[in-house]
Structure formats: structure tokens, C-alpha cells
Amino acid sequence: MHSIESIASTAAAAAPLFASTPPHDRAHALVAVADALLAAADELVALAQLETGLAEPRLRGELKRTAVQLRLFADVTADGAYLDARIDRPDADFVLGPRPDVRRTLMPRGPVLNFAGSNFPFAFSVAGGDTAAALAAGCPVIVKAHPGHPRLSDATHRVVVEALNDAGMPAGTFQIVHGQDEGVALLNDDRIRAASFTGSVRAGRFLADIAASRPRPIPFFGELGSVNPVYALPSAFTAPTDAASLAAGFATSVSNSAGQLCTKPGFLFVPTTALNDVAAAVATAVASVPEHRLLSPQIAAGFATRRDATIGAAGVSTVVPGSLRTSDDGEVWVTPTILSTDVAALEAGGDALLDESFGPLSIVVGYTDVAQLATLAERLFPGNLTSTVYASASDDSAPLTNLVTVLSETSGRVLFGGWPTGVSVTPAMHHGGPWPATTCDNGTSVGTAAITRFLRGVAWQDAPQHVLPPQLRDDNPWNVPQSIASAGESAQWGTAV
């Protein structure tokens, strides 16, 4: 284990070297990392199973997703549009007097500290999305490993470093550190220029406050808590089988990976008239869900506390009690807990009911007045990664329209049908949202826009060609998109709107 000082100084020394690597070279390196991870799948998945208790098919799928993320960012880097290269030609007739040659691009921020998550030991951990985005941007990365899977973290780190080295990336581009004190020490180090995090609201707030209170504050992109409410409108119940199919999808989304997903639906709103049907169907669907191990004793303890508080809250009925069992070796195994309540009890319940339960627990809420849903959503759920609407495709009623407006203001992603778990890794994905979903409601940790978190704007004025970054040169050696404003345009500003 290297000292914090040596890790920070190594990252700082690597920063200008890595920043100046051509995008195509970084893209090749990212693809090489993806290939190396897949080649090491047997070793890595076995370690992940041992340390997390997640099922092998899920882990193999997650590793593949991790490789796909890296390949997607390789394309982003190679394309070069992310550099946002802009060239304003000098203009002697500029409307406010002669204008110089001004060129602007996005440059890498420098060393990024990435606090890995526990629940996606590949996709949100050592070589996960934040790492892929930061490396794609040209920033050296230091991963603070999650204590839930230390051996996997070290093995992944080894695979990544070897692939980066073989691809010719500078030494020190990718490092790992273990331990909360070590993470906090680095977060306080002036050489660290941005941080990312996936985890709890409590830990995320603790770290975000450190980042904001440094002598030189840095951006902190934390993905924290979300309860992902699902609103089934009356128009969603037109066929006799609608309640059952809704219940089946809900049960699967709550149960998979033992509900240890940031997008697990924590609330399902249904009309009171449908509540009994939905609850009965959920009970049937959940009855066949086998026991699943929780990720760690810490998560198990947190889940048990939240589950007790929720079950014991006034006005809450138990649909399926679920189970918690501690094995001889101290692992905690669970089956899903499904509860039900009504809007009045939910509002009266406060945080005991509204806070995230990280694990397989969800609450079905009966409502009587669909017109109330919009104000209810605004009041109770001010910040979520996702919100989901079930309605008929032709529903254009005021309650739906008003609800959707509120959901777009309070969520990072609004779904119509489907389930929020299983985030698709696609260019347009947004995995973010207002506080407490994230610390910084303009970032996303999935999708190609994630790269911008690790970039900063710099303008160059009247610079000779040979000192300009390649993406701003007239000969455009990297062949990236350049947005060019010609002389004379300014006289037309605002005339054609």
C-alpha cells in the first residue's frame, strides 16, 4: 500500500501526460481495458460472488455491462465532440469593436477520486462508469475501494493497470486506495480536482461537505438515495389482468439483487379500488422468490432497522412479512417484505416511511384522488433518480399531465411503463436527479453525458497555432468537430429569432 502522499503526487505527475494523450490513443486503451476485464471474467466473477453474494449470471452480465460502458466511452473519446471545440474568428467589424481570435475547448480537470459503490461490484466500482468517464476525459483516476469487495477491487485494479500500461498510457494514470481515512485524506488533498461517489445519503453528504469546505473547493458528484416511486393511474387498469401483470413486474423489480439497487421502486401508488387485487397478486408473485444474501453485515443491519421502523409505522399493513436469517458464518439472507398503506398514513409517517430502505422492501400505497398525485409527488418526493408512470397510452388527462410535469422537475428519469431497475447503458441515459438523488443535479453517472463532469472550459485568445491544443488548431489533426463563428456574424445576432 502506497502512502497518501505518494498516491496524490503520482496522480498529479500523471495528469498533464495523460491529458495530452490523443483521444484515439485513450480510446484504444479503454477498449483494451474492456477486453482485459472480459478475459479475466472467471477470476473476477468468482471473487465477486464470494465477496458480495450476488448471483453468477447477474455478475457476468454486470461485467459485460462494464466492458460495454468502457467501449461506449472509447467511442465518445474518439469522436471528440465532447471537447466542444469552438473557434471564433477574429472580426474587425465586430459589433462591440474589433474582436480577437478566441477558441474554447473542454480540458481534463486533473486527478479524480472515485469512491466505489458496493452494490455493483463491477459497473459502479473500480472499473465502473465513473472511472470510464474520467479516463475518457483524460483525468487520472484514484479509486477508493469499497470495503465490501476488497479482493475483487485489487484484482480489478491489477487488470486495468496492466491493460493501460500495455496500451502506453502514462504510469500513475490509475491507482487504488483502501480505507475511509485514506479516502478522506485524499479528498482533502489539493491535488485532487474532482470526486465521484456512489452510496448512502449519510456518507455522501459527509464527503460532499468536505469537498465544498476545502480551502479550494472541488466538484463532488455523488449518487446517493432514491426511492423511485411508481404511479399507476386509473387508466392503467382497463383489462382484468392489469393488476396481476403490474404486480408481477413490481415483485421482480423489488426482489432482484435483493432490492439492493439505487433504482429499486420503494413505492407503488395504485387506486384504492385496485389495492386489494394488486396486493394479492404481489403476495403471490413474491411467495416464490428465494432467499438472497445481502451484500454486507452493514447493509443488513441498516435494512433490518429500516424494515422494523417501516413495519411498525402507524397505518401500515403487512402484505408479505418477508424474512431475515443470519447464517452460521454471519451472512444475512432475506426474502422480500411488501407493505401497504394509504396516502394519509404515508404523509403522517414522515421519514420513518419515506426514507429509502436499501434492500427488498417496498410499500404499496392506495390513493383515492388521482388529482392529488402531482402535489403529493412534489411534497413527498423532491429528489429521485427515477419516477415511473403507468397509464394508458392515450391518457392525456390533467392529472397525468400535472404529474408528469412534477416528475420531470423532481426526477432524473421519467418512465412510462417498465421498471426503473436495469438502467440501460445508452448515450441518452440520465442517471442523476435532484438532491438527495445526487449532490449535483446536472451530472449523470450513466450515458455519454457523464464525461462532462470531469472537464472544465478554457479559452485561448490570439494563440499561435503551435501552442493551441490540437482540437483548436486550424489543421484539426484529431479531426474532431469544431464549431466555427465567422467574422461578420455578430451584426445578425437576434435579428432572425
Next chain:
Amino acid sequence: MHSIESIASTAAAAAPLFASTPPHDRAHALVAVADALLAAADELVALAQLETGLAEPRLRGELKRTAVQLRLFADVTADGAYLDARIDRPDADFVLGPRPDVRRTLMPRGPVLNFAGSNFPFAFSVAGGDTAAALAAGCPVIVKAHPGHPRLSDATHRVVVEALNDAGMPAGTFQIVHGQDEGVALLNDDRIRAASFTGSVRAGRFLADIAASRPRPIPFFGELGSVNPVYALPSAFTAPTDAASLAAGFATSVSNSAGQLCTKPGFLFVPTTALNDVAAAVATAVASVPEHRLLSPQIAAGFATRRDATIGAAGVSTVVPGSLRTSDDGEVWVTPTILSTDVAALEAGGDALLDESFGPLSIVVGYTDVAQLATLAERLFPGNLTSTVYASASDDSAPLTNLVTVLSETSGRVLFGGWPTGVSVTPAMHHGGPWPATTCDNGTSVGTAAITRFLRGVAWQDAPQHVLPPQLRDDNPWNVPQSIASAGESAQWGTAV
């Protein structure tokens, strides 16, 4: 004067209405505001002269600049590229399993609180760049007026509100508030979703810490302090007249508007061999600079303190003492103070020498080893709005290259020749930089990229066309650029890099 509660609730009520105005309508409204400000020029400029002491030509030019900014943002809004509309078509053969229809765009954050600056009573005040960018984004704006020009602020507010009303924008889109306590109360109000600021490091840090420590933190885009060092390399001195022309430009840039500009050059580095020539020429150029009134007694007091500390620092020589004179009516009038020192004294002087002097004071620094400039810049000037290099156009020496790399890492804009004051209002401009130049080193408060500060990403999954924001619809009613990923593309990710 309305209560804080009524101002916040009015802005919150206006937010969804203003957010849903078509971009072309907002663009028309911005042009109408620009035209209305110019039509009111005589009244506004007279008030500005009275309250700030700035010269009429400067103020008329600044008002024109303010109108141009609004017109530029009208074009940005009407064009719609700022919406970053992305559409990923559903894909049954997606590499990680079937992919839904995912569409992402940037949406307005909601009410923005804009703390106006004092030194640009038009361009960085009530109807200034931050207001233009936030309105263009579709966010209601509350301006916290600067106490240095309250009557001008109210008059400007009146002109803007009338123009917005006449253009059909929702009531409550634009409001004003006076008083520090009122500004702080609004900054703490949960209905405010972002804030911008132009002012001192001390006030900016105070407000940034409030924004970061709210129960729900918000982004705070503060433009704070900058000393804008200028580095004249040996290669800049090839003709006998070089020292004199450098000195003349420097004197003008330090003196204009009594140096009360965030981009005023606070340091000019010259080779020791050229120091005497440059200092003599600066003294000559500055000798003819007339007295200029400082903006306010507060700024005058701050300037006097900084000037005394700087003059009194060890190793500092006075080139031109300058003057401060308090008139009978309490206004403070100044002429420029020019000092000189060497690198060793500068390094030993610490904050007494390195902090910004907001006013007409600058220090000429003699250096002996050009190869030291890069490390010196990195150590002494970690965050600036601008850094400027003077060198021959063909200079590609290692000292120049190393210096430029450091300047791009520590500055928002790197100039080659010219002077940092007189920021050009062009699409590619970047007016930002690492702390303490700004609180948030990815924002700019000049140039078209400024709009992104007031936007947040939202994704829509499998949404019916009639609930999608217009920019994401297949029929694209606003005719904005849409980036579309077709089915089948994912199999190619990373293969062509």
C-alpha cells in the same frame, strides 16, 4: 418592497410556466429586453454615472454590450442546440439485452438568484450576462441588487419587467430584491434552485458555503477574485520599442475604469534586463492618467488597505506612487499605483503581495530565469480568470511550452499578446477559471456556454409522444437539433476507435 416569502413563491409559481415557453418566444422576449434597455439609455446611463462614477462613454458602451449579450442569448435559445436533445431508438438487439426508447434533454433548473456585481452596473448587474443566460435557459430570475447602484437597479428592473410583460412572458419571471439579509434569506430558500454571483472572494465564499450547506444544496456559480498575471518572455523583446509598447498597453489596462475590473492585470513579469526600461515607460504612460472616482466608499477602503500593505511589503519599490483623495462629498478619487519587485520578494511576500488589489494598482516583477516561470505560476497563481503571455510568434522554447501548459491548468483564458481587460462577448469566450477565480470551475459567465449553468438533464423512457417535451418529440415542433442513436449501433461500440 415585497417580502422574501412572496418573492420566492412568485418565482416558484412562474417557473413551470416560463419553462414551457417555446424557445422562439423567449428569444423574442430577450431581444425586446435588449431594445428596451437601449431605448432607455439616457435615463439609465445618467443614473449609472451618478451612482458609480464611471465615465459616460464607458457606460454607453457597457449598455450596448449588455444588449448584445441579450441578443446573442436570444440566438442561442432560438437555435435550440443548448437543449442537447438526444434520442436513443428502442433496440431489441441491444448488446446488453433489449433497450427501451430513451430520450434526454436539458431542462431549466427553476428559480435562479443572481447576486449582481458592482463594477459593471449593466453587463454584470440586473440585466447582465447571468440574467441573460438564466432567462435564455427558461429560469425565472431574482436579482439581488448591488448596494452600489440601487436606483439604477430599480430602473433597469422596471425596463426589463415591462419588456418581458409586453412580450407575453409569465408574471414573476423577473424580480429584484435589495439588502444582504434578503439575499441570504433567499439563498437559503428551498425554492431557489441555483445562484450566480460576481464579487469578492470573501463574500463569494460566504455565499457559496451557504449554498453548499443547505438541507438541499444548490449550485453556486460565483466569479470571485483574479490577479491576471502577464508574462513577458525574453523573446517578446526583440525591437527597441517593445518595452515602451508593452508598458503603454499595461498602463491602459491597469488604469481603465480605475482598475476596478476582474480581469485587470495585477502582475507583469519581465526579464530583469528589461525591468528598468519597462518601469520607466510605465511611469511615463501613467503620468497622464487623470483621477478616476472609485465605485464606492467600501471599495475605496479596501483598496487603500491593500495599497498600503503592498507598498509596505519587503522588497517592493514604488515606480509610481499614485494618489487617493477624498472629496468633500465623501467620494474617493485615485490615480494608478505601480510598484516593482523581484521573484524572491514576491515569493516571500505571501498574501500581502499576492492577493488581488481591486483598483488601479499593479506590480512589475523582474525575473532572471525564464525556465522558472512555469513552476512559479503554478505555485503562486493557482486560479485566475486570465493569464497572458507575451512572446515572439515563433517562440516554441521549452520555457514557453511549459508555462502555457501550467497557465491552461490554472486559468480560464490564456492570451497571447493583448490585454485581459475588455472581455469580448463572443460564443467561444470563457470567463471562469479555477478557485478563487470562480467557485465552480466549469462555468463561464460570458459566452454562449454560460447557459448550461442553469440547466439539468432529464431522461424520458418509453414516453408517449404527447407527454414528451417538444424538443424530444419525433415531429420536432421547435425544429431543434436532435442527436439520434439508431437500433443496432451498440454492436459497433469501440470497434472503430
